[in-house]
Amino acid sequence: EVQLVESGGGLVQPGGSLRLSCAASGFTFSSYEMNWVRQAPGKGLEWVSYISSSGSTIYYADSVKGRFTISRDNAKNSLYLQMNSLRAEDTAVYYCARDAIVGATSAPAFDIWGQGTMVTVSS
Amino acid sequence: DIQMTQSPSSLSASVGDRVTITCRASQSISSYLNWYQQKPGKAPKLLIYAASSLQSGVPSRFSGSGSGTDFTLTISSLQPEDFATYYCQQSYSTPPHFGQGTKLEIK
Numbered sequence: 251e252v253q254l255v256e257s258g259g260g261l262v263q264p265g266g267s268l269r270l271s272c273a274a275s276g277f278t279f280s281s282y283e284m285n286w287v288r289q290a291p292g293k294g295l296e297w298v299s300y301i302s303s304s305g306s307t308i309y310y311a312d313s314v315k316g317r318f319t320i321s322r323d324n325a326k327n328s329l330y331l332q333m334n335s336l337r338a339e340d341t342a343v344y345y346c347a348r349d350a351i352v353g354a355t356s357a358p359a360f361d362i363w364g365q366g367t368m369v370t371v372s373s
Numbered sequence: 374d375i376q377m378t379q380s381p382s383s384l385s386a387s388v389g390d391r392v393t394i395t396c397r398a399s400q401s402i403s404s405y406l407n408w409y410q411q412k413p414g415k416a417p418k419l420l421i422y423a424a425s426s427l428q429s430g431v432p433s434r435f436s437g438s439g440s441g442t443d444f445t446l447t448i449s450s451l452q453p454e455d456f457a458t459y460y461c462q463q464s465y466s467t468p469p470h471f472g473q474g475t476k477l478e479i480k
Binding site: 285287295297300311353359361363365 | 407462469
């Protein structure tokens with residue numbers, strides 16, 4: 251079964267750090283680009299970061315640039331998000347999502363999502 | 374950045390109704406438009422990719438259309454399990470922004 255499972259969320263104080271993990275199974279992880287997407291309580295979806303299949307290309311949303319670092323370990327089938335200098339506005343469910351060219355089109359989409367891990371930034 | 378705007382933000386409808394949700398991009402994105410469904414407490418699920426292609430396993434009552442800047446998601450006959458929040462997303466350029474969502478509620 252194709253699956254993504256996030257872990258590492260929790261309660262952290264403002265200014266603190268947290269590292270999220272996303273374990274992939276059921277597909278060739280090293281062949282796929284990956285993303286982190288977050289959702290604040292009661293709010294919509296916000297794209298956070300992207301990493302290419304090899305890890306050589308990385309992008310961030312302006313809201314997290316300079317504070318968050320995305321990385322991957324293809325040997326361990328794992329994706330990571332290191333979050334530093336956390337703020338209250340970073341409180342959200344964080345999802346990892348597979349970026350794939352679906353079907354016969356050339357258009358990418360987030361076709362597989364994990365169940366999410368909750369990050370709460372509060373004193 | 375390309376901004377995505379959905380309308381309406383919320384919608385009340387009955388089982389069996391035909392429903393249309395609109396998504397507009399701030400500039401042309403060709404057909405690089407995806408639709409997702411999200412139920413409370415669950416992860417989003419891909420419904421439609423490349424504006425009009427149905428993801429495997431998604432019922433045929435869902436359809437998508439449009440190109441350029443204007444897109445629609447149509448549910449031909451609402452079923453009880455379709456009451457959820459729907460998001461569009463552009464995959465034309467980074468950042469791949471989502472629309473703000475449309476919450477579909479039971480009338």
